[in-house]
Amino acid sequence: MLSEFRKRKLNRLLVVNDSRGKGFIEKADYELIFERLAKNMEWAPGTEAHDMMHAAVLQGWEGLVLMADANKDGRVTYEEFLQATEAIIGQKELFDQFVMGQVEMGLIQADKNRDGQITITEFIAYLTSYNITADEATLAFYHLDRNGDGFLTRDEMMQNAVDFFTSDDPAAPGNWLVGPV
Numbered sequence: 001m002l003s004e005f006r007k008r009k010l011n012r013l014l015v016v017n018d019s020r021g022k023g024f025i026e027k028a029d030y031e032l033i034f035e036r037l038a039k040n041m042e043w044a045p046g047t048e049a050h051d052m053m054h055a056a057v058l059q060g061w062e063g064l065v066l067m068a069d070a071n072k073d074g075r076v077t078y079e080e081f082l083q084a085t086e087a088i089i090g091q092k093e094l095f096d097q098f099v100m101g102q103v104e105m106g107l108i109q110a111d112k113n114r115d116g117q118i119t120i121t122e123f124i125a126y127l128t129s130y131n132i133t134a135d136e137a138t139l140a141f142y143h144l145d146r147n148g149d150g151f152l153t154r155d156e157m158m159q160n161a162v163d164f165f166t167s168d169d170p171a172a173p174g175n176w177l178v179g180p181v
Ligand SMILES: [Ca+2]
Pocket: 068, 069, 070, 071, 072, 073, 074, 075, 076, 077, 080
C-alpha cells in the first residue's frame, strides 16, 4: 500500500492534469492542456513543432488510458490512477515506459529554446499550462533545482521524478514536481 503522503502526491498529479476540473481525466483535458502549451511555448499552428507536440500529447493520453483506464470508459479516475500507479511502481520496465517517458517528454516540451536545460521562465510557461499557478511553479522551481544553479537539468528532473513517485520523505525536493502537495 502507498503511504497517505504518496497518495496525496498522486492526487495532486491528477488534479493538475484535470484541466477542466471534472474530477477525472479524459481526452478533452489533454487537448485543453495542449492548447495552453501551444500558446505558452509558442508552437504556431501549421508548424512541425506544433504537430509533433500535439501527437506527443495525444500519445501521452493513450499511454495513460493503457496504463490506468481499467474499466475502459475513456475516463481516468483518481482510484484508477492510484491502483495503476501502485501496480507499476515496482516494475522498472513499465515504470520507465509510462512514467519516466512522460517526464522525458515534459522536459522536451518545457525547453523552449532547446538548449538542454530549463530556466525558471521556461518552467513557469510550461507548468502554468496545467492547473498550476505561476507562484506555485516559481516555488517548485527553487526546490527542483537541486544544485541551485538556476537551471533544471535532465539529471535533476529524473531524480526529482523518482522522489515524487517513490519517496516518503517530506523534505525530498522532487515532491515539488507539480507544485506544492
Ligand atoms: Ca475509467
